[in-house]
Amino acid sequence: MKKIFILIISAVFISSCSKFLEQSSQDLIRPVTVAHYKELLQGEAYFKDILRNGWFVETMSDNFMTRDPQYTTTVANTKAEYCKYAFQWAKDLETPEGIFTDNLFRTIYKNILAANTCIEALDKMTGTDDERNVLKGQAYFTRAYGYFILANLYSKPYNESQADDLCVPLITNTVPSLKRYPRATIKEIWDLISSDIEVSVESLSKDKVTRTFYEINYKASLILASRIFLYMEDFEKVITYGEKYLLISPELKDISAITTSPSGSGSNATKCFLFPAENKEIAWTFGTMTGASVLGTYWYFTADKVVLSPICMGASAGVEGALIDTYTSTDRRRNWWFVQPSGQPGAFLASIVHQPTKFSYYDNVRFTQNMRTAEIYLNLAEAYIRSTTPQNETAINYLNTLRAKRIGSYVPLTAGGFANKEALLKFTLEERRRELCFEEFHRWWDLRRTGMPSLTHYWLSDKYVLNEKDPAYILNFPKDELDFNNLLVPNNRPERPKSN
Numbered sequence: 290m291k292k293i294f295i296l297i298i299s300a301v302f303i304s305s306c307s308k309f310l311e312q313s314s315q316d317l318i319r320p321v322t323v324a325h326y327k328e329l330l331q332g333e334a335y336f337k338d339i340l341r342n343g344w345f346v347e348t349m350s351d352n353f354m355t356r357d358p359q360y361t362t363t364v365a366n367t368k369a370e371y372c373k374y375a376f377q378w379a380k381d382l383e384t385p386e387g388i389f390t391d392n393l394f395r396t397i398y399k400n401i402l403a404a405n406t407c408i409e410a411l412d413k414m415t416g417t418d419d420e421r422n423v424l425k426g427q428a429y430f431t432r433a434y435g436y437f438i439l440a441n442l443y444s445k446p447y448n449e450s451q452a453d454d455l456c457v458p459l460i461t462n463t464v465p466s467l468k469r470y471p472r473a474t475i476k477e478i479w480d481l482i483s484s485d486i487e488v489s490v491e492s493l494s495k496d497k498v499t500r501t502f503y504e505i506n507y508k509a510s511l512i513l514a515s516r517i518f519l520y521m522e523d524f525e526k527v528i529t530y531g532e533k534y535l536l537i538s539p540e541l542k543d544i545s546a547i548t549t550s551p552s553g554s555g556s557n558a559t560k561c562f563l564f565p566a567e568n569k570e571i572a573w574t575f576g577t578m579t580g581a582s583v584l585g586t587y588w589y590f591t592a593d594k595v596v597l598s599p600i601c602m603g604a605s606a607g608v609e610g611a612l613i614d615t616y617t618s619t620d621r622r623r624n625w626w627f628v629q630p631s632g633q634p635g636a637f638l639a640s641i642v643h644q645p646t647k648f649s650y651y652d653n654v655r656f657t658q659n660m661r662t663a664e665i666y667l668n669l670a671e672a673y674i675r676s677t678t679p680q681n682e683t684a685i686n687y688l689n690t691l692r693a694k695r696i697g698s699y700v701p702l703t704a705g706g707f708a709n710k711e712a713l714l715k716f717t718l719e720e721r722r723r724e725l726c727f728e729e730f731h732r733w734w735d736l737r738r739t740g741m742p743s744l745t746h747y748w749l750s751d752k753y754v755l756n757e758k759d760p761a762y763i764l765n766f767p768k769d770e771l772d773f774n775n776l777l778v779p780n781n782r783p784e785r786p787k788s789n
Contacts, residue, residue, distance in 0.1 A: 323416030323424050326407045330424070331504070334403035334431045336575050339438075339658060343393040343730065345375040345382070346442065349755075350732040351744050352612045352722075354605040356642050372602075376746055377753045378761040380782045383768055391767040394443065397435050398460070404431035406463050419497060426492030427505040432461075433485035434513055437520075440478050441730070442764045443780065446737040447520055449758075452476035455778055471776040479521060486514045490530070502565045502574045502659075508538055509573035512660045515668045520738055527672035531665045541662055541694040542568045544621045548697070550628055550646065562626060562647045563659050563728075570662035603630075603642020604726070609745070613643050615723055619697040622723060645727045658729055666691040667721045674714045681713055688720060695724070737762050751787040761785070 320326050347353065353376065371389050375382045383390050407428040411421060436457070440447070444456040452475055459473035459481065493507040500506035511534040518526035544562065565574040604627060606613035616623035628644040666687045673684040681704055689701045707713040718739060725731040736742065741762045744755040755761055765771075765780045 320410075321415060323414050323420040326410060326414055327420075327424055327427070330403055330407050330427055330431065334400040334407075334428075334435075335505075336397075336400055336431075336434070336658070338396050339393075339576050339729075342391075342396045343438075345372050345389070345391075346393075346730045346733050347727065348372045348376045348602070349378060350736060351610050352605055352726055352732050353602060354608055354611070354642070354746070355602055355748055373748070377748055377787075378746075378755045378759070378782075378785050380761075380784050381768075382764065390769075391764070394439070394767050394770060397438050401432050401435040401460065402463060404428045404435065405461055408432070408461075409463055419495075422492050423496050423498070426489045426496070426507075426510060429485040429492065430489040430505050430510050430513060433482050433489060433517065436478055436482050436485075437513075437517060438730070440475075440482065441520070441734045441737065443766060444472075444475065444478075445763060446741070447475065447479055448522055448738055449741070450475045458774075458777065469774045469776045472778055482517055483521065486510065486517050490514050502571050505573060508534060509660050512572055512664055515665060519668050519672060520734075522675070524672040524676040527668055528676070531669040531672070534662070534665045535669075538570075538572065538662060540569050541666075541691060542570050543694045544625055545694055545697050545699065547621050547625050550624050563661075565659065568661070571659045572662065573660045574658065575660075576658035604645055606643055608747075612722065612726055615719055617696070619699075620695060620723070621697060622695050626726075647727060663691055663724050667717070667724060670717050671714070671721070674710060674717060679710055681707075681710060684713065684717065688717065691724070692720070748787075753785055753787055759783070 320329055355376070370384070373379075374384055374389070407424060411425055411428075414421065414424075416424075436459075439457045444450070445454055454475045455472040456475045456478040457472060458470035459477055460470060461481070489510045490507070493505075493510045496507055511530050514530040515527050515534065518524075518530065542562065562568065563571065563574075565571045604613055605611035613623065613627065626645060626647045628646055630642060670684040670687040673680045673687070685702050685704060689699075692702070693699045702716075704713075707716065718735065721735060722732060736744075741758045743757045743759075746753045746755075760780070761782045763780045763782070765782050766777055771777055771779055
């Protein structure tokens with residue numbers, strides 16, 4: 290059966306290693322039943338490679354820093370060259386030496402096209418109405434999430450754009466063609482995203498089966514819906530979808546009594562926060578990958594596993610606006626989600642920087658990404674603060690519910706602790722950063738939608754500045770795509786001078 294599905298994807302859309310728009314006119318071999326299409330969707334469109342090909346996005350945020358007094362003599366640090374241009378917000382992220390190529394764009398379109406294949410065939414496949422309805426919800430979820438990722442990387446933020454600004458190519462069919470696709474508008478893409486997720490929620494709400502966290506399900510669709518409408522600043526819908534979620538799944542994992550840092554490998558991986566079998570707040574886990582050479586978030590900083598050395602890249606600490614410094618001494622996330630610096634550069638997992646260990650590595654399987662309940666609490670808090678009729682007390686209650694599960698000897702927040710609504714919103718966004726760090730691309734996306742502030746990165750002794758509302762907050766399309774598709778208008782990223 291797998292051969293059939295692979296043929297479909299390659300024949301329908303991906304006929305080369307680099308060009309998502311280059312379609313083939315080969316005869317198509319299609320699956321027949323709902324079960325076949327479901328296997329196709331899970332095999333080709335569950336975002337398994339989102340971190341393998343997209344981890345570089347996180348290096349552009351203020352959650353990352355470099356620190357390495359032994360750079361010139363440490364061979365392992367040459368691996369940092371892989372993300373050098375992304376970290377420096379260079380005009381071209383893809384290295385001229387061919388060390389790094391942006392494969393994320395093509396990967397996401399591959400996911401979208403698998404979803405389109407299922408959507409097109411819904412009326413033709415054999416199976417029960419219930420089975421077909423679940424597949425419908427999962428396929429529309431996939432397409433909504435795929436375009437959400439693309440729109441939040443390769444175009445202006447929704448709330449910073451005009452309706453007719455260019456976004457990304459819009460493809461909703463699988464007809465074989467050599468047609469080049471122009472960029473659709475912001476309105477066209479976001480209309481599709483919002484419509485697709487509402488179809489998904491409606492379809493999956495009728496599901497009569499309790500799905501595991503390995504399968505796109507009703508809870509996951511509610512999380513994505515609340516997120517999409519938060520970005521679109523439709524706070525009424527954020528509240529509607531968020532509170533529907535909490536009616537069925539309000540539980541959060543309690544780490545308030547944990548004071549030690551876990552190991553991320555072997556049997557100790559079950560102690561990691563995002564080990565799905567032991568964390569009931571996880572609605573959907575994806576990007577789960579196997580094999581010793583596979584890249585996952587936990588391994589960003591591991592010299593012998595991936596491209597980054599543990600002694601040159603780490604979670605930001607001790608610099609202005611650093612992530613680690615935002616955690617209080619009783620915040621258990623600081624200890625349990627990060628390997629603490631050992632002061633012994635060069636040793637495996639013994640680093641002079643903080644390394645995230647939220648993600649588990651168990652029996653050669655990485656559990657890399659999850660949609661989970663904590664995001665709902667954060668989305669609701671922000672929505673209640675920013676709604677037309679703000680309800681700060683309600684927002685604070687949601688923040689307290691979350692923070693009580695994360696902080697030892699927790700003292701609840703009160704309205705009197707904030708000078709005004711803006712102060713409460715600022716705190717809520719900071720809490721979002723602390724809670725969602727190194728998951729999906731939350732930090733980079735949040736920076737974009739909250740004003741695109743100025744950031745500073747240091748590469749050895751060189752200083753690089755990303756200015757407020759800098760055009761470099763928008764990625765350019767991969768060179769192979771621009772070379773192939775003359776209708777793909779490039780984004781204009783500036784040259785990035787360094788300063789000492």
